[in-house]
Amino acid sequence: MSPIEVNAFSLEQLRRHRSTKWRDFPGDVLPLPVAEMDFPVAEPITNLLLEMIRESDLGYLGPIPELSLAFTDYSEKYMNWNVDAAQVHVVTDVGVGVVEVLRLLTSPGDRVLVSSPVYHNFSTWIQELKLKKVDVPFGDDGTNWTIDFSGLEDAYKAGVSVHLLCNPHNPLGRLYSKEELLIIAQLADEYGVTVISDEIHGPLTFAEKVFVPFLSLGEVAQRVGITVTAASKSWNIAGLKCAVVVSQGEKMDALLKKLPPATHYRASLLGAFASTVAYSAGIDWLEAIMRKLDSNRHFLSTLLAQRIPEIRYRIPENSYLAWLDLNGLNLGENPSHVFLEKGKVAILDGRGFGPTGRGFARLNFATSPDILTEAVDRMVVAIS
Ligand SMILES: Cc1ncc(COP(=O)(O)O)c(C=O)c1O
Structure with missing residues (x-):
């Protein structure tokens, strides 16, 4: 074909x-x-939506094991990442997912690290919870944007609760390498920082490079990291409102179990089923x-x-x-x-x-x- x-x-x-x-x-x-x-x-997404609308199948979102399974299958096949379907939580969108996880991890006044220039809503989410933004900006070596690892370590040392990572990075369109992510994971582990990895742009990676999901990096990353992602950006269905929050290990699993149950049904029925089809047939x-x-x-x-x-x-x-x-x-x-x-x-x-x-x-x-x-x-x- x-x-x-x-x-x-x-x-x-x-x-x-x-x-x-x-x-x-x-x-x-x-x-x-x-x-x-x-x-x-x-x-396949259009067909599903038309069918649901035709049948007035437009109620609240209930259990949807199909989405976790489609996401885990997709992650394994296309991102070399083995996800435990039981640790995939559905939320309204990436913004809500990040804010709800931040709510579990921080109190007003706590510091959240970002690397500018970065997706503007990172700031609005941080402000929403009355947190303090710490910026360790990217550098530029003339050919690529560079990460200031000593700046990161200094900021971690001075007291950061969460590192909000944009992986891959919006607006730079830059990927983090496995080695770079491992350094971040190790530093976070050393200084007690939690890494929230926003991976919404992951599937949109061009062939010459490899996107590395943070939690695919093994034990240390899994101990310190939580991923928030969605099909919405890559399959162009942002208005349908559905994303997932993922952990991979005991500590973060226990944390995510504290997410309010309402976060699940605040996602949309159309969005959750459309995301399932995106990962499996898109x-x-x-x-x-x-x-x-x-x-x-x-x-x-x-x-x-x-x-x-x-x-x-x-x-x-x-x-x-x-x-x-x-x-x-x-x-x-x-x-x-x-x-x-x-x-x-x-x-x-x-x-x-x-x-x-x-x-x-x-x-x-x-x-x-x-x-x-x-x-x-x-x-x-x-x-x-
Ligand atoms: C890095 C990043 N995170 C999150 C979002 C927004 O995601 P959502 O609409 O699911 O909150 C965007 C949208 O452009 C984005 O670029």
């Missing part, structure tokens, strides 16, 4: 979408900030999407090099987010605002990702080459 092909919707079709990406801006703006893809959802679709994203990440690089060479863009190893260094354009404090005002193209202001995001912006390239071209055309207009 030949591989399936999935093409992005046209702009006209997308403008009819009701999600935040298509509602946040006036109709003359091309929106590329929110991390949703412009591709149609996998057919692989061909995901492979087709990865071919598109692979082509787009290079296409964007070529476009920018030709049209706006002042923008620095490192091709990501994972996912569909381009982290653009706009400093060379000298557009002031908020370059993304200039693109919005003058070019009617929306990209996400880098400052929301932490102080190291100043002068940067994030662009979502999970769309058609036509829309990407239009976006860059508008950016050119904005700076002309």
Whole structure:
């Protein structure tokens, strides 16, 4: 059987979408900030949802062993990670999962470590629980983003309760290697830090690299780590609301047993069954999407090099987010605002990702080459 092909919707079709990406801006703006893809959802997911809706099967979520099993099968086959299905807990979304785990692990005023620039909601989750954010930013050695291990150790030593790890990293599109994760696990073990690994972007890893789930690293990682992840990002079903929190070992298993039972049924029935189908029958679709994203990440690089060479863009190893260094354009404090005002193209202001995001912006390239071209055309207009 030949591989399936999935093409992005046209702009006209997308403008009819009701999600935040298509509602946040006036109709003359091309929106590329929110991390949703412009591709149609996998057919097995659509079929399941249509069937459930047709049969008015829209009640509360009850037991769903199918999801844990589909997740464990997927993890074993595609991520080299053996998960115990009994330690997979269903939650509403990754945000809720992280907040509920933080609630179990911390009290107001405790410190949570992040490495900026990082997914902006890490800060909102930390604020929600009145925790203190400690930032150990990524460095840049000219070819890749680097981890400041001595900074991490100093911060752990000074007192950190939780390290909120973005693995793989949004917005840098950077993977953590096995060796890097092992150092983090060992340090966390030494200083009594719990690592919450947000792995929502994991399945979106390009072929040249390997995504390493934190808990796949053995005993030490399993002693200190908890993973929160979802099918929602990779299979483009964020609005369906379902994620999983996973442990792998006695200590963290005991902790997660304290999650309030309500966290399970606050997830959506549609989301939980759609996620099950994603992990079990959505692989061909995901492979087709990865071919598109692979082509787009290079296409964007070529476009920018030709049209706006002042923008620095490192091709990501994972996912569909381009982290653009706009400093060379000298557009002031908020370059993304200039693109919005003058070019009617929306990209996400880098400052929301932490102080190291100043002068940067994030662009979502999970769309058609036509829309990407239009976006860059508008950016050119904005700076002309
Ligand atoms: C790293 C990361 N974590 C979590 C989320 C949001 O996940 P959810 O909608 O399940 O809360 C995103 C969305 O872009 C993300 O990039």
